[in-house]
Amino acid sequence: MQTNILKGKLDLEKHGPLFALVVLFILSSIASPYFLQTRNILNILRQVSYTGIIALGMTFVIISGGIDLSVGSMTALIGGLVIMALNYFGGGIMAIIIAILFGLLLGMFLGAINGLIITKGKVAPFIVTLGTMAIYRSFTLYVSNAGEFRSTSNLYPKLGMGYFLGIPIPVWLFFGLAALFGVILNSTRYGRYVCAVGSNERVARYSAINVDRVRLIAYIIVGFTVAVSAILMSSRLNSLSSSNAGVNYELDAIAAVIIGGTAMTGGVGSMSGTVIGAIILGIINNMLNMLGVSPYLQGTVKGLVIIGAVLIQRKKA
Amino acid sequence: MQTNILKGKLDLEKHGPLFALVVLFILSSIASPYFLQTRNILNILRQVSYTGIIALGMTFVIISGGIDLSVGSMTALIGGLVIMALNYFGGGIMAIIIAILFGLLLGMFLGAINGLIITKGKVAPFIVTLGTMAIYRSFTLYVSNAGEFRSTSNLYPKLGMGYFLGIPIPVWLFFGLAALFGVILNSTRYGRYVCAVGSNERVARYSAINVDRVRLIAYIIVGFTVAVSAILMSSRLNSLSSSNAGVNYELDAIAAVIIGGTAMTGGVGSMSGTVIGAIILGIINNMLNMLGVSPYLQGTVKGLVIIGAVLIQRKKA
Amino acid sequence: MKPDQVLVKTVGISKSFSGVTVLDNINVEILQGEILGIIGENGAGKSTFIKILNGTYTPSEGRVFFAGSPVHIRDTSVAKRLGISTIPQEFNLINHLSVYENIFLGKELVKGNRLLDKQQMKEKTSELLRELDTDIPPDAKLQDLSVAQKQMVEIAKAIAYDSRLLIMDEPTTVLTQHEIDILFNLMQRLKEKGVTIIYISHKLREVKRICDRVIILRDGQFISLDPTDALDEQEMARRMVGRELTQIFPPKIQPQANAVLQVRNLSVSGLLHDISFDLRKGEILGFSGLIGAGRTELAEALIGIHPITSGQIMINGKTQVISSPIDAVNNGIAYLSEDRQGTGVLTSFDVASNVTLVSLNEYCKPLIDRKKEKAQTEEYIKAFNIRTPSTRTLLEYLSGGNQQKVSLAKSLDPKPEIFIIDEPTRGIDVNAKKEVYYFIHELVKTGISCILISSEMEEILGLCNRVVVMREGRVTGILEADEMSEAEIMFYATGLKEGA
Amino acid sequence: KPLRIGVSIPTADHGWTGGIVWWANQAINDWKAKDPDVTFFLVTADSATQQVDQVEDLMVKGIDGLVILAHDSAPLTPIVERVYKEGIFVVSVDRGLTKPVEHVYVAGDNPGLGRVAAEWIVSELNGKGKVVVLEGIPCVINTERVEAFNAVMKDYPGIEILDSQPAHWLTQKGLEIMENYLQKYKEIDAVWAQDDDVLKGVLQAYKESGRNDIKLFLGGAGSKDIIKMIMDGDPLVRADVTYPPSMIATGISCAVMGLRGEKLSGFYQGKIPSKIILAAELITAENAEDYYVPESIF
Numbered sequence A, B: 001m002q003t004n005i006l007k008g009k010l011d012l013e014k015h016g017p018l019f020a021l022v023v024l025f026i027l028s029s030i031a032s033p034y035f036l037q038t039r040n041i042l043n044i045l046r047q048v049s050y051t052g053i054i055a056l057g058m059t060f061v062i063i064s065g066g067i068d069l070s071v072g073s074m075t076a077l078i079g080g081l082v083i084m085a086l087n088y089f090g091g092g093i094m095a096i097i098i099a100i101l102f103g104l105l106l107g108m109f110l111g112a113i114n115g116l117i118i119t120k121g122k123v124a125p126f127i128v129t130l131g132t133m134a135i136y137r138s139f140t141l142y143v144s145n146a147g148e149f150r151s152t153s154n155l156y157p158k159l160g161m162g163y164f165l166g167i168p169i170p171v172w173l174f175f176g177l178a179a180l181f182g183v184i185l186n187s188t189r190y191g192r193y194v195c196a197v198g199s200n201e202r203v204a205r206y207s208a209i210n211v212d213r214v215r216l217i218a219y220i221i222v223g224f225t226v227a228v229s230a231i232l233m234s235s236r237l238n239s240l241s242s243s244n245a246g247v248n249y250e251l252d253a254i255a256a257v258i259i260g261g262t263a264m265t266g267g268v269g270s271m272s273g274t275v276i277g278a279i280i281l282g283i284i285n286n287m288l289n290m291l292g293v294s295p296y297l298q299g300t301v302k303g304l305v306i307i308g309a310v311l312i313q314r315k316k317a
Numbered sequence C: 001m002k003p004d005q006v007l008v009k010t011v012g013i014s015k016s017f018s019g020v021t022v023l024d025n026i027n028v029e030i031l032q033g034e035i036l037g038i039i040g041e042n043g044a045g046k047s048t049f050i051k052i053l054n055g056t057y058t059p060s061e062g063r064v065f066f067a068g069s070p071v072h073i074r075d076t077s078v079a080k081r082l083g084i085s086t087i088p089q090e091f092n093l094i095n096h097l098s099v100y101e102n103i104f105l106g107k108e109l110v111k112g113n114r115l116l117d118k119q120q121m122k123e124k125t126s127e128l129l130r131e132l133d134t135d136i137p138p139d140a141k142l143q144d145l146s147v148a149q150k151q152m153v154e155i156a157k158a159i160a161y162d163s164r165l166l167i168m169d170e171p172t173t174v175l176t177q178h179e180i181d182i183l184f185n186l187m188q189r190l191k192e193k194g195v196t197i198i199y200i201s202h203k204l205r206e207v208k209r210i211c212d213r214v215i216i217l218r219d220g221q222f223i224s225l226d227p228t229d230a231l232d233e234q235e236m237a238r239r240m241v242g243r244e245l246t247q248i249f250p251p252k253i254q255p256q257a258n259a260v261l262q263v264r265n266l267s268v269s270g271l272l273h274d275i276s277f278d279l280r281k282g283e284i285l286g287f288s289g290l291i292g293a294g295r296t297e298l299a300e301a302l303i304g305i306h307p308i309t310s311g312q313i314m315i316n317g318k319t320q321v322i323s324s325p326i327d328a329v330n331n332g333i334a335y336l337s338e339d340r341q342g343t344g345v346l347t348s349f350d351v352a353s354n355v356t357l358v359s360l361n362e363y364c365k366p367l368i369d370r371k372k373e374k375a376q377t378e379e380y381i382k383a384f385n386i387r388t389p390s391t392r393t394l395l396e397y398l399s400g401g402n403q404q405k406v407s408l409a410k411s412l413d414p415k416p417e418i419f420i421i422d423e424p425t426r427g428i429d430v431n432a433k434k435e436v437y438y439f440i441h442e443l444v445k446t447g448i449s450c451i452l453i454s455s456e457m458e459e460i461l462g463l464c465n466r467v468v469v470m471r472e473g474r475v476t477g478i479l480e481a482d483e484m485s486e487a488e489i490m491f492y493a494t495g496l497k498e499g500a
Numbered sequence D: 001k002p003l004r005i006g007v008s009i010p011t012a013d014h015g016w017t018g019g020i021v022w023w024a025n026q027a028i029n030d031w032k033a034k035d036p037d038v039t040f041f042l043v044t045a046d047s048a049t050q051q052v053d054q055v056e057d058l059m060v061k062g063i064d065g066l067v068i069l070a071h072d073s074a075p076l077t078p079i080v081e082r083v084y085k086e087g088i089f090v091v092s093v094d095r096g097l098t099k100p101v102e103h104v105y106v107a108g109d110n111p112g113l114g115r116v117a118a119e120w121i122v123s124e125l126n127g128k129g130k131v132v133v134l135e136g137i138p139c140v141i142n143t144e145r146v147e148a149f150n151a152v153m154k155d156y157p158g159i160e161i162l163d164s165q166p167a168h169w170l171t172q173k174g175l176e177i178m179e180n181y182l183q184k185y186k187e188i189d190a191v192w193a194q195d196d197d198v199l200k201g202v203l204q205a206y207k208e209s210g211r212n213d214i215k216l217f218l219g220g221a222g223s224k225d226i227i228k229m230i231m232d233g234d235p236l237v238r239a240d241v242t243y244p245p246s247m248i249a250t251g252i253s254c255a256v257m258g259l260r261g262e263k264l265s266g267f268y269q270g271k272i273p274s275k276i277i278l279a280a281e282l283i284t285a286e287n288a289e290d291y292y293v294p295e296s297i298f
Ligand SMILES: Nc1ncnc2c1ncn2[C@@H]1O[C@H](COP(=O)(O)OP(=O)(O)OP(=O)(O)O)[C@@H](O)[C@H]1O
Pocket: C017, C022, C040, C041, C042, C043, C044, C045, C046, C047, C048, C049, C089, C387, C388, C396, C397, C398, C399, C400, C401, C402, C427, C428, C429
């Protein structure tokens, strides 16, 4: 019996974010006639997929007890350099493939820089990524002279704007990566170690887990997801602004992770939660536009819904 | 003997931030002939005192295991409403006193809102203050129509611009509050409790500490410091922009706290460290201008120095 | 495998922390397939010694030979590869993970496709736990387990691994006789399979019973290594402390007739059912029971950690609502937690700050009076013989037993009227135990009343005026002094007898 | 015939964008009063990507016209192109798009702002003096202004530009940088702050320093406080260069007029012009009154 009750409690806790999403979904359908249109739903999904993909990587970092504030700047830097690479190689199909590979590697490299300073230098993740946030942005401004990166390829936008079976490509990637990362988190050693490290580093070390490597990999993963997102975004816009691409992505990504039920203190979390968290944020933004809330009061509504979405989970659990 | 060595180690750790400051100070004196001028030093001190005062309050919050992202928006809201109150009461000396009292109370009230949602609602501080960051900013925009708050008082600017014994008033308040808070942190029951709560909440609860109250008070304190800072700033300019006053203050304040040696995970920290952290940030900004570093590369330098300032402490300790 | 083969040999092992030598030139040979006891006072260096063997610390000097060849046990993963596993003194378990995830942490079973084989891990966990005769579900979250259950998980974790050397650092401090018997059976079986076991304990009777040979350490020095047959408990204690030990239990004092604490029909949903008892002034009231009997829960309900669903608590005849430890302290109730690092002390605080944490009000005027704090702490350091370099040393640098003494001092400092002590002598040495018993004796002499929760039958019989026996969250019997015996208590504890 | 018009602008993140929001609302209210058949949807975005999302949302609502002040040119171009191709009437304001996918383009004159500012400073200093510059956020607009400014200055060897630092269009930042300038340079003749918000901080720093060597201060954009100072005959702030946030209101009018097929009075063409560049006008004591809108927030 005890186990049952424990399980019952656990399930509710697990489904808290879903519950919040359902409530928001119902409210939105009532509030706006446009909300349930297929096109609108697809819009929302596509809109959330950029920060959503980053949030997936961020989930690993946060569960491992870290944080990454540099993802926004990293998005701009990677997106910009991918466009430069693309233009350099001529903009054809091969150029696109090379540029994408380059972008993904670059993302993992930038993530690894964060991870190495954090683990080898033993500096708090907040400080390291606050620093690299400034550094990555500054590089971006420098290479572009604070201007825009413009791709000359006609093919490149197909990727970010394209559809497959009626669903936008970014959405496929978002859900695909979420499924993959969900398996990694729940059913592989690495996933288990991430939770262990985030929950109690000392014990993890004692259990002969290579704590530094686990954390380093988490930052590499988030670098990878940033690269995916940067590629999708730069391809969708076929350009990228050096000064404001990716600004505040870190807040959106972290908010999605936490609304999704991952603990800020590390140790526990879920990928499905992060997906739901990202969608909740997307619906909020969509509804603010759809309902024409006064620009001055949008912040209030958004803030209230974010806090409310987490409060509702607590009350249920 | 062990005690001595243990103490020795502790002291080095404690003095890590100071060491970083000294290094930076020496480098700056060499790099720029203007750096050591009294006037420049006073400028730096005054410039850092606004976010520095907030960082003092933030130190309590972070030691208690929390975080407050709303301080920037709160600065704008309080500063704006203080100016409105001032204008309403006529701008005389009595009006100023009333407006200041009102501002301080408002700050504690806004801090208490954060604290109550966090403790009673059991929502992660990151989410709550991310939410109120949006809400407080939105209120500010709403009351001002996204414009500027302008004081009509001729007396009010005296406060923010004034000097006492050749030292600007904000600097006095910064150091005064730092001293006061240092005593509270090190030598009062409350200070001890803040560390206990941040270090292990369960142990604190079992030790008959009112954990919720301790955390709530920390948010009220940071609200108070935000109010002090907002009053000083609005008084100096005799006006306040609703849209960009206080933007990114949270990052500066948190960075100051952490560069000062307080652990992001809570439990340990010091006020003198925070003061030093704030000054380090101020020197960085000052030197970037003094040396005329390219605008595009300022971010790189700043990021490197922030990370370096913390790295240097680790190496020494 | 020859029984007399040497598995581990240490040559000149020394360890110092910040210049202080805590382990000095240890040369021992540990034989294949023996159970080797290590005993010594708190802070003697027992844990430090085994932490060198399992890679937590590297020795300042000296070398370790394993199975004949020199090894450099740089970290825990090297130890793991050599086949060394440890049941540590403090829990090394992850609260957010489930039981089976903890047991297989760092050695997960994977399927052909490299995904975790959860099914098999759960099955193996059930098997292991069945072998230990405990029925913890493999899926349960660790944070929902009691301290004793965690200890069983820790044991299962260590034996899940086919190790050649199994180190146990005080595994039985929170276990009752029943579990101890199970554990000893298991150790015997492992020994037969050729596993070498190092067993650290302050319970000399157990050491005598299970160990083949015993090492005695004092102040980091090697004192002796003898077959246990050659030593009796008195001799062990004498060598540990370096002098003769007198009578360990103080004489019992007759309590006064009036009850300071009356508990009536107290229930906590899912944990406690209909509990009633009286605590008289100046009494030491024992609480006995098996693992999971709910004694700790009862104590936690009394200090307001668990919300009471029905029933009343009366203090000095008046009904009181206690909904948090703050209310408890205000009503003169103090609690010594059995979970030292989980709820007892702050390891990142220094000794003095821990001691005064609950009673801090007494030291404020309004600033904290550090002199007074220091003076008071030094009194406890003297009274309990706490080994610490200073009152300002962080607790994480103290040995387990000394942390326990600090924890005791911390709960005592508010000068309670009712003192609930949960496993007070957990991990403290014989000599210190005696000091603690006499201290409690002095307390009750001044009219303080004690509830003593203990899994050590001797302690209950030797100290208590009466004993309450619990089973599955209920009181099954309350025994008066003349009815108290080990057998009688076990009857009630196992449910063979019932009714107060 | 009912009209549905979407208006997409950046969030009020500094004084000038605050002015944009205010003027957008102003124009919407004016048109609502004049023409009850027009419905407006106003959205504000923090970033280019958010703005793209919002334009998508507007399309779901089915709009006839879109007035957009793009956060950035290139990133918004693909989505506006989609809007344009769906036959929606597009008015792009201020920041141009990288392709001609709008029906009407209304903009301020960024290079003009730099040029007019430079010319005025040169003439006031008689071609000789030391100038410090406080730039905006490092971005395209800023670069256009600063480059035009420098291009003029190149022709006057007597003018020395001592320093040029980004003040991010923030008052507080302007204050700090000016403090540092005052520290660093013992002699300054003129300050170009590019933006009136920044100028306020600059003036504060100067006032606090107690120095009296600087002969003139020039901001930009034409905020009402600075215009007021000019009107009141401030000795140091004698001019300003417009970059009017009211351009968004003009853009909204263009959308309504374009969709309704109205033409401009005085124009002989059948349609409103497809490109409108609002001159960077120099405000001085003589004409300041014409530019002063006390109820505006900027
Ligand atoms: N990390 C450390 N830093 C400094 N001193 C330490 C550290 N760990 C242990 N010590 C000191 O080393 C000595 C031996 O500690 P150890 O834990 O080995 O004792 P023990 O014999 O296991 O005692 P107990 O029976 O209380 O568990 C103690 O005096 C302790 O204070």
